[in-house]
Amino acid sequence: VSTDDGAASMGDLELQPMSIRNRSGHSTNEYDEIADDLHSKKNDVEEEEEEDEEERMEQLQGPLLQDQAQPKVQPKVYPQRWIQLGYLSLLALLSDWICFATASNPEAFEQAYPGHSSSDLIDKFLFMNVLSCFAVTDVVAHYGLDHCVKAASILMAVGCWLRSGLGIVPVVFELCGIRPISKFDMRIFGLTPYPLLVVGTLMVGAAQPFFQCTPPLLSAQWFASDERATSTAIALNFNQVGIATAFLVGGKMMEVTDDHRYGGVMQYFALIAVLCTVASLGTIVQFQHLPPVPPSASGFDKLKDPHREPPFHVSVRSFFQTPGFTRPLAAFICSIAITNVVGAFIDQVMERGGVTDRDAIAWAGVGFEMAIVLGGIVLGKYVDVTKSYKCVTLVCIALSIVFLIPLGLTEHRIGKEPVLLVISLFMLGFFVGPVQPINAELAVDVTYPGDETAVESVQQIGGNLISALLVPIAERAAKADYQLLPNVPALASDIRGDVVLMLLVSAVTFCFFWGFNAPLRRTLADGD
Numbered sequence: 001v002s003t004d005d006g007a008a009s010m011g012d013l014e015l016q017p018m019s020i021r022n023r024s025g026h027s028t029n030e031y032d033e034i035a036d037d038l039h040s041k042k043n044d045v046e047e048e049e050e051e052d053e054e055e056r057m058e059q060l061q062g063p064l065l066q067d068q069a070q071p072k073v074q075p076k077v078y079p080q081r082w083i084q085l086g087y088l089s090l091l092a093l094l095s096d097w098i099c100f101a102t103a104s105n106p107e108a109f110e111q112a113y114p115g116h117s118s119s120d121l122i123d124k125f126l127f128m129n130v131l132s133c134f135a136v137t138d139v140v141a142h143y144g145l146d147h148c149v150k151a152a153s154i155l156m157a158v159g160c161w162l163r164s165g166l167g168i169v170p171v172v173f174e175l176c177g178i179r180p181i182s183k184f185d186m187r188i189f190g191l192t193p194y195p196l197l198v199v200g201t202l203m204v205g206a207a208q209p210f211f212q213c214t215p216p217l218l219s220a221q222w223f224a225s226d227e228r229a230t231s232t233a234i235a236l237n238f239n240q241v242g243i244a245t246a247f248l249v250g251g252k253m254m255e256v257t258d259d260h261r262y263g264g265v266m267q268y269f270a271l272i273a274v275l276c277t278v279a280s281l282g283t284i285v286q287f288q289h290l291p292p293v294p295p296s297a298s299g300f301d302k303l304k305d306p307h308r309e310p311p312f313h314v315s316v317r318s319f320f321q322t323p324g325f326t327r328p329l330a331a332f333i334c335s336i337a338i339t340n341v342v343g344a345f346i347d348q349v350m351e352r353g354g355v356t357d358r359d360a361i362a363w364a365g366v367g368f369e370m371a372i373v374l375g376g377i378v379l380g381k382y383v384d385v386t387k388s389y390k391c392v393t394l395v396c397i398a399l400s401i402v403f404l405i406p407l408g409l410t411e412h413r414i415g416k417e418p419v420l421l422v423i424s425l426f427m428l429g430f431f432v433g434p435v436q437p438i439n440a441e442l443a444v445d446v447t448y449p450g451d452e453t454a455v456e457s458v459q460q461i462g463g464n465l466i467s468a469l470l471v472p473i474a475e476r477a478a479k480a481d482y483q484l485l486p487n488v489p490a491l492a493s494d495i496r497g498d499v500v501l502m503l504l505v506s507a508v509t510f511c512f513f514w515g516f517n518a519p520l521r522r523t524l525a526d527g528d
Helices: 005-017 016-023 028-070 080-099 106-112 116-145 145-175 194-206 214-224 229-251 261-287 297-304 312-320 326-345 346-351 358-386 389-407 419-431 434-446 452-477 499-511 521-526
Strands: 409-411 481-484 493-496
Touching: 005 326, 005 452, 016 261, 080 116, 080 194, 080 214, 080 358, 080 481, 106 116, 106 261, 116 145, 116 194, 116 312, 116 452, 116 481, 145 214, 145 261, 145 452, 194 312, 194 409, 194 419, 214 229, 214 326, 214 409, 214 434, 214 452, 229 261, 229 434, 297 521, 326 346, 326 358, 326 389, 326 419, 326 434, 326 452, 326 499, 358 419, 358 434, 358 481, 389 409, 389 419, 389 434, 389 493, 389 499, 434 452, 452 499
Parallel strands: none
Antiparallel strands: 409 493, 481 493
């Protein structure tokens, strides 16, 4: 029997066995055997199809049944996160200390290196910093945060030793009481040649963005959703502690004496090199890759949908097309511009307010930088809990306008008011400084799941470039003095042009940021 349809042939055999037997001459038993065989094959095929279908259903339902049988893994934070944050903050502190190491006593530096100025060295550092910001995103995406931070710490330590040179040898001998610095051959063991000093400085400038642009990424990888703004504020603002350290330590150590000549400069550079080496060794040993379990729901989402981050220039175009990105960028630039201008001319600000003692000016600068760090921690924690990015930013910018005025305003009837000046300086740091980390986190939130390092790199590039433009403009504007209400003796006063410039920047930023109205994508992913 031959047919294409087994079921049809079996029906024919069952209904017409006699006709088949009569025409072919075969017995009934033979056709019964054939029919039974076909029935058996049919049942086997049906059973196989049923088994295959059951197996396919089990394969489809297996993951679902497994998810129902086992509890889902919950986000978790680890104590190691504070070690990670500590090393990143320490490296940021050291890098800015190195940048402004000679700014605290530029006269001593110019005596040690005739024909060269401290400001030129700082400019070279910042120029290399901006160039490195363009590369840090792609490098971190390719090699990972841990490898990049470790490599950058080594690069910074090597740069510091180039800045120190063999000057460490007489310092060690003098500390051990073997031979004073003045007895050494300064041609060999003296100050490092200026070209080597520049090369070392450029190496540190290239390393700094790996500590400066990565805090939002570290926060996303290690910290819970209600800790991220605080952790980012600590890491981003710890560079302010580095600047304060440069003014406190450098001002004393870089003094030129007749006995040791430039021994203080040598000791100062050697101290920084030793501290950077210790920090680098600690980073290599203790800085880890990723936590075993992500700290937030958004972290899980990135693991479920792994993708290679696009090149930096592609990310930049995407960010500027994202609704809401430009407003936190503007707030970040406003904050960093104000803090840089005030920090650059802190001596002039204090002197025109009646504070002329060098030590008092240094401590006022330290207080300003520490107020920035403290404000970042306090307000960052508040934003972590409430997610009130917009409200906090607007309040901080508005208060910065209030506390900027006493820095340049002089009431003729009252005269100089040093107490009000110092209080206003500290309050300005407390409120304007936190705008940077808060809006770094806001920009990461609205561009989620974009590259956190790319977001911060854009903000750092914008902030540093605008600051570089504003500092010389503010220096010129400070020479202008605008009279207010001169015909009203009781209210007559004057205000300096640099403060007017900063007030204008703050007011424009406030009006622009007021229009922020974008969804917080990462917050929604976290379910907060």
